[in-house]
Amino acid sequence: MKLQEALEIVARTDPGIVRGHNEDAVFADASHGFVVLADGMGGYNAGEVASGMTTTLLSTSLQQVIDNCQPQELDPASGKRFSHVHIAEQVAITNDSIFKAAQSQPQYAGMGTTLVIAWFYENQMTVGHIGDSRLYRLRGEEFSQVTRDHSLLQEQLDSGMITPEEAKFSQNKNLVTRALGVDPEVEVEIRDYDVLPGDLYLLCSDGLCDMVEDDEISMTLQTLQNNLELAADQLIQMANDNGGRDNISVILVKVRGDFAAPVCWWQKLLAWFK
Amino acid sequence: MAKMILSMDGLVLKEIPLDKERLTIGRKPHNDIQIDNLAISGEHAAIVTILNDSFLEDLNSTNGTLVNGQPVKKHFLKNNDVVELGKYKLKFINDTPAQVAPDFEKTMIMRPKAKVEAQAQTPAAPVAAPPMPAPDIQAKAAAQTVVGMAVDKPGDDKTVKSPDLAPAPAQAAKPAAPPAAATAAGQQPVSAVIQLLNGANMGKELELTKTLTTLGKPGVQVAVIAKRPHGYFLTHVEGANFPVVNGKTLDPQAYSLEDHDVIEIAGIKMEFYFKT
Numbered sequence: 001m002k003l004q005e006a007l008e009i010v011a012r013t014d015p016g017i018v019r020g021h022n023e024d025a026v027f028a029d030a031s032h033g034f035v036v037l038a039d040g041m042g043g044y045n046a047g048e049v050a051s052g053m054t055t056t057l058l059s060t061s062l063q064q065v066i067d068n069c070q071p072q073e074l075d076p077a078s079g080k081r082f083s084h085v086h087i088a089e090q091v092a093i094t095n096d097s098i099f100k101a102a103q104s105q106p107q108y109a110g111m112g113t114t115l116v117i118a119w120f121y122e123n124q125m126t127v128g129h130i131g132d133s134r135l136y137r138l139r140g141e142e143f144s145q146v147t148r149d150h151s152l153l154q155e156q157l158d159s160g161m162i163t164p165e166e167a168k169f170s171q172n173k174n175l176v177t178r179a180l181g182v183d184p185e186v187e188v189e190i191r192d193y194d195v196l197p198g199d200l201y202l203l204c205s206d207g208l209c210d211m212v213e214d215d216e217i218s219m220t221l222q223t224l225q226n227n228l229e230l231a232a233d234q235l236i237q238m239a240n241d242n243g244g245r246d247n248i249s250v251i252l253v254k255v256r257g258d259f260a261a262p263v264c265w266w267q268k269l270l271a272w273f274k
Numbered sequence: 275m276a277k278m279i280l281s282m283d284g285l286v287l288k289e290i291p292l293d294k295e296r297l298t299i300g301r302k303p304h305n306d307i308q309i310d311n312l313a314i315s316g317e318h319a320a321i322v323t324i325l326n327d328s329f330l331e332d333l334n335s336t337n338g339t340l341v342n343g344q345p346v347k348k349h350f351l352k353n354n355d356v357v358e359l360g361k362y363k364l365k366f367i368n369d370t371p372a373q374v375a376p377d378f379e380k381t382m383i384m385r386p387k388a389k390v391e392a393q394a395q396t397p398a399a400p401v402a403a404p405p406m407p408a409p410d411i412q413a414k415a416a417a418q419t420v421v422g423m424a425v426d427k428p429g430d431d432k433t434v435k436s437p438d439l440a441p442a443p444a445q446a447a448k449p450a451a452p453p454a455a456a457t458a459a460g461q462q463p464v465s466a467v468i469q470l471l472n473g474a475n476m477g478k479e480l481e482l483t484k485t486l487t488t489l490g491k492p493g494v495q496v497a498v499i500a501k502r503p504h505g506y507f508l509t510h511v512e513g514a515n516f517p518v519v520n521g522k523t524l525d526p527q528a529y530s531l532e533d534h535d536v537i538e539i540a541g542i543k544m545e546f547y548f549k550t
Binding site for chain 1: 324325326327329348350352381382383484485486488492496498500502503509511512
């Protein structure tokens with residue numbers, strides 16, 4: 001099955017009901033098999049500049065990269081998958097552009113953005129993320145958070161300083177420990193996952209997961225997974241009904257079928273000889 | 275700013291503002307709070323404050339540290355927590371609840387560099403202090419809080435006015451439930467029900483307690499009723515046919531249900547009504 005047939009993608013972003021402008025940005029390309037979500041931050045309108053730059057730069061560069069690469073193969077130079085190498089490289093370039101823009105233009109000073117990117121190929125996906133925007137997976141009835149936030153709160157949870165119950169009351173939910181564009185270099189966390197037909201992936205900004213409980217998100221996805229547009233709208237509506245304090249972005253990726261690349265007869269022969 | 279009130283046998287001895295990132299308590303004189311009592315260890319405990327959050331850490335003291343009667347090693351301090359060290363009591367007061375929400379929504383970066391420096395300064399502190407946010411951000415955040423407070427109040431009022439709503443929605447019971455949940459409780463004094471009017475399960479009632487309730491046959495025709503703070507909304511989910519309400523076929527938009535609406539989905543007729 002071709003990628004664009006195997007993946008059904010819906011992307012939505014909403015300013016919420018408190019903020020006047022939207023600092024989130026989303027991008028989805030089913031034919032190239034990748035989605036990008038960024039939640040910008042920094043004074044005035046600079047947050048949306050940072051997140052907008054991220055989705056634009058990453059989407060154009062990755063489209064070119066994906067057209068001529070085998071993401072699952074290993075790069076002989078680094079021993080890592082090409083998908084990792086390309087994500088790290090393109091994120092570094094994007095980081096550099098945002099950082100330089102922030103340095104050179106006073107109105108953009110201090111801007112930055114979070115990032116989640118998921119790249120689907122060969123029944124697998126490579127996920128890169130920075131900051132507190134998340135990727136969740138619904139597989140069957142099991143709903144789980146795939147990425148771990150780069151936030152002060154997550155560090156406190158990991159070190160056992162506070163319990164998940166206490167975390168709900170924490171006042172520094174919004175402090176991220178990593179962001180794109182605030183320093184000359186950034187480390188992006190990159191991991192690979194197997195993808196099964198029927199999986200439903202949710203990428204979201206903290207405007208959703210801070211306002212709506214995971215159980216509610218899970219229930220909505222299970223109930224409405226046959227109508228992704230409605231599911232995405234419903235999630236945004238729930239966040240807004242609960243107060244909508246932040247911008248809300250949602251990308252849903254439903255895996256309709258198998259998307260392994262067709263293998264040519266000579267490749268099979270080659271594999272047989274190896 | 276948060277503070278600790280030191281007392282013994284009900285007598286207030288001292289009020290201690292938590293103005294330092296790390297404040298130590300112990301018997302020896304180099305501590306920020308010195309308590310000269312043999313039940314207190316030389317270095318007994320420390321309080322780490324990061325913005326509005328304070329954490330208590332027991333420094334492996336001989337006699338231990340209790341919070342609200344429970345022994346703790348590390349504890350996230352909440353308003354009115356009572357910390358006990360021997361006979362001494364320290365009450366934690368954080369009377370700035372107005373700032374609970376302030377920059378809840380404003381994502382900020384904690385720069386790694388600042389983090390490393392802060393860690394170097396306080397080697398024992400498990401987490402580092404973030405740099406202070408720019409003043410303009412603080413001011414903006416404060417303004418946003420005011421808005422949030424104003425929204426809160428009417429919701430609370432309504433809840434008080436209708437105390438007979440007995441089964442408060444699950445949402446309201448959850449600690450992290452945002453203020454809107456309270457408003458929801460105030461606006462929906464009655465529960466809504468769907469009663470089947472034909473088919474095998476004729477007469478059966480279905481209470482709409484969940485946020486989303488699906489109706490119909492998967493693969494044939496499915497619709498969903500979403501429970502929202504201001505009412506119940508019917509929306510088409512899948513299938514070639516759209517739901518029919520009071521004889522009219524719906525469009526893809528959500529339809530706000532009214533009392534005694536008759537819905538038809540996949541050949542089944544049902545009535546929506548509010549139960550008092």
